[in-house]
Amino acid sequence: MDTARVIDHITHWLKAYCLENRQKGFVIGISGGIDSAVTSALCAQTGSPVLCVEMPIHQAATQVTRGQEHIAWLKEHYPLVGNTVVDLTTTFETMVAALPTDANAEVIELARANTRARLRMATLYYMAGLHGYLVAGTGNKVEDFGVGFFTKYGDGGVDLSPVADLTKTEVYELAKELGNLQSIQDAAPTDGLFGDSRTDADQIGATYPELEWAMELRASGRVDLNALDQRQLAVLAIYDQRHNANKHKMAPIPVCVIPAEFR
Secondary structure (H helix, E strand, C coil): CCHHHHHHHHHHHHHHHHHHCCCCEEEEECCCCHHHHHHHHHHHHCCCCEEEEECCCCCCHHHHHHHHHHHHHHHHHCCCEEEEECCCHHHHHHHHHHCCCCCCHHHHHHHHHHHHHHHHHHHHHHHHHHHCEEEECCCCHHHHHHCCCCCCCCCCCCCECCCCCCCHHHHHHHHHHHCCCHHHHHCCCCCCCCCCCCCHHHHHCCCHHHHHHHHHHHHHCCCCHHHCCHHHHHHHHHHHHHHHHCHHHHCCCCCCCCCHHHC
């Protein structure tokens, strides 16, 4: 991949979309991970104002530190980058206390994790509304169109998606070209929604390179199960299960069309 040309292409696309829609800049949630680091740097490359928002909810200290270090790095390189912190921990705890708990522990844990993401989405849109900015999404191709590893109306609720046509591996290539901090590049990918150290690979059961392989294999239309080893079969099964289960996230919202004769 010609990373320099890809960066230039995305930067121009972002700037053009912002101007065409008469918006003033971009707002983005900073997690301390690679996707938000690359996306925020790409937005900053446009020369438009960029507001980086930290939204901790019982966040691991390492994630907070990486996010802060990244924001400091951005501000050193791009004069129109600003930042703010909105601690949503108390808000989250208040909401949890008001919600029912009559379900098994695993279901409750997942529901609460998704609630964190949706609180953050609401916060980003509040900030965007205050400043006339666009909410920039951080999802990559495998997350958004492969296994659907995002929260519907959480981190999936955005105005535009700069890196959604790039695999995770390609996002890392852009990070290197952009000069993102090595600590960001070295950190294991995590959604940070559970308040512990679990990684994306822990949750999914496969690494991003493995999922990229499965996604490419399915897209090729040439799947010979007899040619795959046991790990490849397991990864393909994980990919297929998640892709099928999460199609509702990737497709437009179903609309009940009323027959003309009923009107």
